Amino acid sequence: MRALIVRKEGDGKPVAGVEDISEDMLPEAEVTVAVEYSTVNYKDGLCIGPGGGLVRKYPHIPGIDFAGTVEASSDARYAPGDKVVLTGWRVGEAHWGGYAEKARVRADWLVPLPEGLTTRAAMAVGTAGFTAMLAVMALEDHGLTPGHGEVLVTGAAGGVGSVATAILAAKGYDVAGVTGRPEQADYLKSLGASRIVAREELNETTKRPLEAETWAGCVDAVGGAMLARVLGQMKYGGSVAAVGLAGGADLPATVIPFLLRGVNLLGIDSVMQPYDARVRAWEQIAANLPMDKLEAMVTPATLADLPGLGRDILKGQVKGRVVVDVTA
Structure with missing residues (x-):
């Protein structure tokens, strides 16, 4: 072999x-x-x-x-x-x-x-897509629904971000994709992103613990200063599903968004997920991930x-x- x-x-x-x-x-x-x-x-x-x-x-x-x-x-x-x-x-x-x-x-x-997926399609999803679906499921379990505002995806051109963008768009959400690679704008729009946010707009820390309420939800693959900034921009009761630390493991944030806006920070682990959660996620992938977007x-x-x-x-x-x- x-x-x-x-x-x-x-x-x-x-x-x-x-x-x-x-x-x-x-x-x-x-x-x-x-x-x-x-x-x-x-x-x-x-x-x-x-x-x-x-x-x-x-x-x-x-x-x-x-x-x-x-x-x-x-x-x-x-x-x-x-x-x-x-x-x-x-x-x-x-x-x-x-x-x-x-x-x-x-x-x-x-x-x-699951029915409807080939082995090739399953690996086009892979760990990144499985993690993305866990993140979307967690956001929806905490009240996220279409029509309540934009959902932010950081690191949107990466593996997790790409699949999260496609899943959210297919479910009817308005998706704002963050990328530091402007040449990926057309790619992200083809996945369903309704607008592109330049990484530079979010990767600097601010002394203000709260900013204008902007995002109904967020799938964050970056962590670090960007996650801290996003927490202060979440709408009341909104949730952030944290899936990665491409921007660093530190979190230079305050507790103010949690106390004054009821913001939720949801940790997403794909490694040790129990069997029933895995089956649910894969069934959701088969049902909600558009295969044409996946192939792209x-x-x-x-x-x-x-x-x-x-x-x-x-x-x-x-x-x-x-x-x-x-x-x-």
């Missing part, structure tokens, strides 16, 4: 390359999956390259998500021929992941592929492309979703 293997050289520097390895090298677990597609996420870039403290030991197979067909299973929930998808559970980080023609994982980590986000890739893509995504140079055909 072919796999992208990351090994450490004598100087301790990780080096990635495609190799032929024995299936016997796969870890012990209940289900063996013939992997068809995977994706490229920021964590994948770390695991392909510097490690980022995520990889426990080498050699390592990255790939934090994948979709494919069950080949063998000792768990009654899955049988050969079943289509499945996996995201999270530290697969591709602490455990060998999806950048290989086969993966062996725990049955508890898998979700049946996709850049195809192969295992051989991954070392370069890993470097690119760490530099913020990857747009939308990369779908890796593991069999190509």
Whole structure:
């Protein structure tokens, strides 16, 4: 079987390359999956390259998500021929992941592929899209409905932001997409964004704890000073779903938006989500994500492309979703 293997050289520097390895090298677990597609996420870039403290030991197979067909299973929930998808559970980080023609994982980590999705479409969604749907679900669970004002998406041209923009627009929301790349304006409008907000308008801190009430909701992939600024611009009772920290882990904010406007800051974790929440999110994806918009986000890739893509995504140079055909 072919796999992208990351090994450490004598100087301790990780080096990635495609190799032929024995299936016997796969870890012990209940289900063996013939992997068809995977994706490229920021964590994948770390695991392909510097490690980022995520990889426990080498050699390592990255790939934090994948979709494919069950080949063998000792768990009654899955049988050969079943289509499945996996995201999270530290697969591709602490455990060998999806950048290989086969993966062996725990049955508890898998979700049946929902009706209406192919394995390729599932990985066009991937961890980023799954996280985006969790964020939209959390906003709606906290009262967000169409017609109450603009919903802001920060880091809108990235993987999570692209899918969040498409989902929200398809649900009837007015979406304002934030990007620091003006050349992505047409791309974001094609996904359904009704207006583009320049990153420079939001990435500076302000001494004012509250500004004009502007946003009915927000999916934030940036964190840092931008998240602090957005909190002070939320409408009364509005919520921000925090999904990332591209702009930093610090939050230079005050409690005033929470106390005077009843603003909610909702943390979104996609790694350890329980099974029922995963199934609900994937069903919502199949029902609400427009497939034509999804396809417009996709850049195809192969295992051989991954070392370069890993470097690119760490530099913020990857747009939308990369779908890796593991069999190509």
